[in-house]
Amino acid sequence: MALSSWLVTTTNKEVAATVSGLYGGRLRRTDRQQEVFELMLDRDAIAVNIDGPGSVVNRMVLEQEEGRGPIHVCDGSNLLEPMDSAGDLCGCPKSVFDRKAAARSGHGPKPDARLSFRLAAAPGVGMFFLASSSWEFSDSLSAAVLDMERGASGAGMEICLQRKVVTTRSGMAVSYVHPILSVAEPDFVAPVHLQLAA
Structure with a gap:
């Protein structure tokens, strides 16, 4: 939830x-x-610094029942695990709609998106870790990695919570929250002076 x-x-x-x-x-x-x-x-939004593409793990995973580990791990096109099959075509549907439908039915993988980051306001307190199975968070990580591979800095980013309300076919309104990684507004990442509490 x-x-x-x-x-x-x-x-x-x-x-x-x-x-x-x-x-x-x-x-x-x-x-x-x-x-x-x-x-x-x-807060809904937190300014963060990311060390580079290596701070992101973004894959698709189908777990076995009862938490016995994954049976399918891919990047949406090619298998990532097991190692002897890495690089082979994974067989996942091409369209996002079909991928989501397969994941909902339990027959296809869903996102396993993970981010390591430091707080922009207090980088010295150490590394933090965020994991989510949100499709939107996975997409935002893919876009950030692409930008960083093209030379963009991992500084000046923000993680924020986005709220959406969707109306089902039966007319019921359903609200949900998911994280997003994006470029922060310049004023948002201004340094903060603080003292560590003892």
């Missing part, structure tokens, strides 16, 4: 306090044994 705002988890209390100071949100400890902290942020 898609969340309506960003949820950040960390095992570092100082990182949690820094993120909370930057973007608001309530900090809570979810596991007292392992010191896991959770933050539901008050």
Whole structure:
């Protein structure tokens, strides 16, 4: 289920306090044994820096039942796994509509899109990680990788939550939220001065 705002988890209390100071949100400890902290942020968009195309994993995966691992991993055209089949045609439909239909029916892969990034406002607090099965997020990562391969910088990007309302054939309105990676507005990535909480 898609969340309506960003949820950040960390095992570092100082990182949690820094993120909370930057973007608001309530900090809570979810596991007292392992010191896991959770933050539901008050922001829809966060300025980020990406180190390059290597910070993106964007593939299509069909999982076996009961979480026994993938049975199909591809890039939409060619197989990526297993290694002895890497590069072979994957057999996925050409059109996005048919790919989505196959994924919904459980017969085709869905996106496995992952992004590693640093907060533009506090790059020193470390690397963050976002994973999503959203088709829109996968498309936005593909566009960003293409831009970076053409020489664009991975700095000055933003991840934001987009909300959509779709009306089904039966007339029911369904709303959903998905992440998007895009180029940030210049004012949005202005440096922020902060102090780490002890």
